[in-house]
Amino acid sequence: MTARPLSDREGRTDYETSLAYMFKLAGPMVVSTISMTVMQFVDRFMVSRLGTEALAAVLPAGFVSFLPGGFAMGVLTSLNTFVSQSFGRGEKANCSRYFWQALYMATAYCALVLAIMWPTAHSIFTLLGQPAAVVPMEVIYLRIMLLANFVAIINWSSNHFFMGIHRPVVIMYSSLCGQMTNVFANYVLIFGKLGLPAMGIAGAAWGTFIGMSVAASINLAVFLSGAIHQQFGSRRTLRPDLAAMRALLAVGVPAGIGLMTNVALWGVALFALVGRFGKEAMAATSAVLSYTNLSTMPIVGISTALTAAVGKAIGAGRKDLAMRQTKGCLRIGLIYMGLVGACFLFLRDSLMVFWSKDPEVLAIGSQILVLAALYQVFHAARIIYGGALRGAGDTTWLAISSGIGAIGILGLGGALVVWILPGLGALGPWSLAAISIAVVGLANRWRFKSKRWMQIDLFRQRRVPEVVAIEQPDG
Secondary structure (H helix, E strand, O other), X not given: OOOOOOOOOOOHHHHHOOHHHHHHHHHHHHHHHHHHHXXXXXXXXXXXXXXXXXXXXXXXXXXXXHHHHHHHHHHHHHHHHHHHHHHXXXXXXXXXXXXXXXXXXXXXXHHHHXXXXXXXXXXXXXXXXXXXXXXXXXXXXXXXHHHHHHHHHHHHHHHHHHHHOOOHHHHHHHHXXXXXXXXXXXXXXXXXXXXXXXXXXXXXXXXXXXXXXXXXXXXXXXXXXHHHHHHHOOOOOOXXXXXXXXXXXXXXXXXXXXXXXXXXXXXXXHXXXXXXXXXXHHHHHHHHHHHHHHHHHHHHHHHHHHHHHHHHHHHOOOHHHHHHHHHHHHXXXXXXXXXXXXXXXXXXXXXXXXXXXXXXXXXXXXXXXXXXXXXXXXXXXXXXXXHHHHHHXXXXXXXXXXXXXXXXXXXXXXXXXXXXXHHHOOHHHHHHHHHHHHHHHHHHHHHHHHOHHHHOOHHHHOOOOOOOOOOOOOO
């Protein structure tokens, strides 16, 4: 099927590059990502009430669990690309077919990860040089999160499907329900309320599992509902399709590597380096990353929406539209992240008091927030341009740039700084972390401006069999 115009109505192009259009598409995603991060923020605050060791344990364990989970999540971002481009081409039946293939592959992958990481959990944290007092709590948290991945993949797949067909409101409502459930379950399980025993850090992990399960149930119910089935054939496209799987993997594997290195490996490398300076440095790092994760989530929501908008525009043969949409989103991101950086810089002492009363944790955290303030605008560029390139299917570039930032600059460069300048303490690896984000942001900008992504044609290169056509109701 040949690409068709986004609309025949005069002036439609102007609307689809307007802030109103992007806010309508991105708004529900921004609400979802902010609420998710607030939930995580509250979770960590509850865990911080258990002591410095628990606060030091929860985020490193989360990053380790996100290493395999991040790869799966990254691979599943290709679902947004294929669904949105199929939607732009008018091939609606293919949208649901790609969803099922992604879910099948992700389930098998999670089973493999569980079999490998469950028995080796203790060894993983020992090899990372984590403090002995923290390792047992990290192992508990990691193992529960490995189980939660089976539920999480339903949410990740559903989110990219609904974003790809430009129905982000479904994502917003399911996410809010799951996140409210998570906060309540955490409060009950961590501190032992309603007659239940206090489970500590294990309660935080099980609370996350329960919240994800609620969101997954809602997403799956809507996907299988009559309205979605009538338009996209969600109950008719369950048959495994190796050609569709190969197409998803060709774009998704580089995306998975990119996200895994960009977030999970980056975080693991940072904590491995910071861990050499004690639990206070780790607790301060956990606190600062809680703030930076909160600050970036609105931009992540905009980037996810941009991926869908760019994919739809490319599917309809309007690459010029994709460039204008990216430019508008970038302006929003730079302004917002610039303001966030100013808050980090001028309110750093007050922000740290929220997390801890330990003088050493407060001092280290305030210094780190200065570095975090400096890289915020670069982080915006990295995320926004990454979303646009992902919509075009240019995921190999994202994997390369992320690998250079996480492994080359932070990993190797950070280790060198720790070895040569140990007196810098946690500021040494954090300086390299800031540089890595800036470099990747500038690299993604160069790639987008080069317009090489315009040469990618996913459907010409990877044709897959057509599914049985589904009749659409008139109107």
